[in-house]
Amino acid sequence: MKKNQRKRGVFSTDVAIATLVLMTIAFICVLSLNSTARSLAWDSRLGLAESSALRLADFMLKDCGPPALSECDAQFAYSHVLSKSKVNAFAAGWAQFESLRPGKKMAAKILGLDGKTIVEAGSIGTDAACVRRVALLEGKEVILEACSE
């Protein structure tokens, strides 16, 4: 009788250890999947924001329609050469551009090589993706910064 009881006891300990191991493995898997999913979601969001910022900056340097800033002759754009009149009207026209893209937060600014802002438009949070490009404004080098959330 005592022998049988001892056997049941051993069996219970085995089950308990197996359950503990299983729960630990399940916990690790859930924890790992959770952190991987969060990381992927963050990367995906950042990737989309980066892509948007890159496309916005490229468009501003190489196209004629607002909010692009390049010098144009009819519809021919002189890439990397910014138009002074477009730069002056840039901030005023930005609201119209933003209204065409509801739910998409973007901002852009032009800086001199001394780091001082020449013109800026739009507001954006601190976790936005920003890209900087180089262009010419009245023959001088300027930095165009485009940001997207």
Next chain:
Amino acid sequence: MNRRKSFVFSIEALVALAAAVAIAAYPLADAGTFYGEVHMAQLVQDLLEVTVKSPENAGALASFASAGNSPVLEGKYAAMLKQLGNYCLRLEASGKSMEVNCGNMTAGGSEFSAERIFWDGAGFTAAKLALSFNRGA
């Protein structure tokens, strides 16, 4: 003895599974940024564009191609890189070369380059500009 054996086996299984989960999860968690290289390729083109499209810079590039140095161009590149990030820039034209912000450069990083043919006053010359991320400086 049997108890001890099964317990040791469980620990081995746990460690192996934990390692497998960690290995499977690591590459997904370390995806990093996606468009860094696209941006660098764009910056190389930008720097060449502003060099050949500005009369002042084009003149400085022509003098660099003939004399082998141009403090004006070097100063402008340094000022632009200060705003753009920690990049190392290499310019080559007519066998002459110039480096800007390449101090303490570590080898092995990706390098992006582009070329333009420009008129230096006497003939056409090719200028090559290469940009790489300066991790060491």
